[in-house]
Amino acid sequence: MPTAGWWEALWPDPAGVLTAVGIKSGMEVIDLCSGDGWFTLQIAKIARHVVAIDIDQALLEVARTRLKESGVCNCEFLAGDAYQLASLASRPVDFVFMANAFHGVPDRPRLAGAVRDVLKPSGRFAIVNWHQPREQTTVLGEPRGPKTELRLSPAQTVEAVVAGGLKHLGTIEVPPYHYSALFERSGP
Ligand SMILES: C[S@@+](CC[C@H](N)C(=O)[O-])C[C@H]1O[C@@H](n2cnc3c(N)ncnc32)[C@H](O)[C@@H]1O
Numbered sequence: 467m468p469t470a471g472w473w474e475a476l477w478p479d480p481a482g483v484l485t486a487v488g489i490k491s492g493m494e495v496i497d498l499c500s501g502d503g504w505f506t507l508q509i510a511k512i513a514r515h516v517v518a519i520d521i522d523q524a525l526l527e528v529a530r531t532r533l534k535e536s537g538v539c540n541c542e543f544l545a546g547d548a549y550q551l552a553s554l555a556s557r558p559v560d561f562v563f564m565a566n567a568f569h570g571v572p573d574r575p576r577l578a579g580a581v582r583d584v585l586k587p588s589g590r591f592a593i594v595n596w597h598q599p600r601e602q603t604t605v606l607g608e609p610r611g612p613k614t615e616l617r618l619s620p621a622q623t624v625e626a627v628v629a630g631g632l633k634h635l636g637t638i639e640v641p642p643y644h645y646s647a648l649f650e651r652s653g654p
Pocket residue numbers: 467468498499500501502503504505519520521522525546547548549564565566567570
């Protein structure tokens with residue numbers, strides 16, 4: 467998780483990002499690799515229920531406190547590995563949201579397959595990734611985010627997720643420095 471301060475400056479409107487990728491009221495959502503809950507809180511304000519999953523229990527506790535202090539209680543916090551998503555979640559969901567984490571996944575088609583397995587029929591998956599290169603993604607006067615060589619182009623992201631069994635619906639810009647690739651589970 468990046469240090470606080472510039473993250474908030476980069477993402478002044480996390481709810482707007484969620485609306486842009488298609489998260490709607492009434493949905494059951496998983497925030498995968500949820501970190502300290504910057505997006506989780508906003509998802510919980512829109513959706514019926516959200517499950518925050520992260521491998522780092524300490525960050526989950528930060529997220530839990532963030533939501534509690536905001537009086538939001540429709541969220542469950544689960545510590546575990548993203549590959550084990552289907553066994554961590556107790557039921558299929560309408561939407562899996564994953565921000566700023568897909569570039570760090572070693573076996574991306576495997577993760578996409580795990581997401582597919584936890585989605586309801588026609589359920590959706592949104593990945594929010596940094597654009598390349600790092601030198602051009604400046605926040606509060608400094609280049610921020612993962613090294614350029616770790617970042618994925620939209621085409622690389624789509625290729626990996628389609629290989630995992632999901633259908634690509636489109637890719638949108640998430641200004642100023644991100645894009646979101648959108649996918650759907652089609653078929654049984
Ligand atoms: C840069 S943070 C992004 C957090 C949040 N999605 C956001 O955009 O504010 C990446 C997160 O991925 C989590 N993570 C890394 N590997 C993971 C894994 N194998 N399973 C679950 N979470 C993982 C880290 O603990 C960290 O919280």
